[in-house]
Amino acid sequence: MYRENQLLPLSALQHYLFCPRQCALIHVEQLWAENQFTAEGRVLHDRAHDGPDESRPDIRTTRGMPVRSLALGLSGQCDVVEFHADGAVFPVEFKRGKPKKDDSDRVQLCAQALCLEEMLVKDIPQGALYYGKNKRHHPVPFDSRLRQLTASTAQALHHMIASGHTPHAEREKKCDSCSLLELCMPNALRFQRGASAWFHRQLAMNSDK
Numbered sequence: 664m665y666r667e668n669q670l671l672p673l674s675a676l677q678h679y680l681f682c683p684r685q686c687a688l689i690h691v692e693q694l695w696a697e698n699q700f701t702a703e704g705r706v707l708h709d710r711a712h713d714g715p716d717e718s719r720p721d722i723r724t725t726r727g728m729p730v731r732s733l734a735l736g737l738s739g740q741c742d743v744v745e746f747h748a749d750g751a752v753f754p755v756e757f758k759r760g761k762p763k764k765d766d767s768d769r770v771q772l773c774a775q776a777l778c779l780e781e782m783l784v785k786d787i788p789q790g791a792l793y794y795g796k797n798k799r800h801h802p803v804p805f806d807s808r809l810r811q812l813t814a815s816t817a818q819a820l821h822h823m824i825a826s827g828h829t830p831h832a833e834r835e836k837k838c839d840s841c842s843l844l845e846l847c848m849p850n851a852l853r854f855q856r857g858a859s860a861w862f863h864r865q866l867a868m869n870s871d872k
Contacts, residue, residue: 673739
């Protein structure tokens with residue numbers, strides 16, 4: 664169990680799965696920069712959080728609900744949590760783009776569900792991701808695989824931040840969409856490693872002569 668002062672932000676899970684180096688730059692080195700994608704995402708989340716709570720005969724909708732898990736060592740806010748008349752609890756996370764191929768968004772939503780389960784002492788079998796690109800809800804079942812991945816990601820996140828270590832940069836296609844691209848400088852680091860390797864090769868060749 665973690666203590667309250669050891670809790671890390673839920674959003675860091677998504678950062679970690681997208682790129683551990685990006686996660687470390689934000690949460691270890693305290694760096695941040697915004698681009699079009701992060702600005703659009705922030706506006707969407709603000710709308711989801713700041714809207715009024717709603718009550719209908721069968722569903723009560725709560726926005727910006729604070730949650731935390733001492734088991735996972737995480738805290739944050741749920742964009743939307745639906746409390747159904749039959750007792751079901753259904754978290755909904757809002758994203759600006761479109762569904763991703765990786766599990767980063769699903770892990771972030773699952774972590775919210777695990778926080779809610781711990782706080783409410785209640786099973787939460789599924790939730791949904793809402794993507795602004797296609798304006799659709801995508802159901803997410805919280806199966807054993809996703810729960811295990813969420814727990815292991817939280818553990819890896821705590822280990823990385825406790826170590827204070829920022830992983831080396833590796834240039835990938837996804838770097839183009841990262842707001843921290845200019846701070847991360849993967850191209851420069853790759854050039855430095857290439858130049859260093861060339862220099863050591865030249866030393867080795869000259870020493871053999």
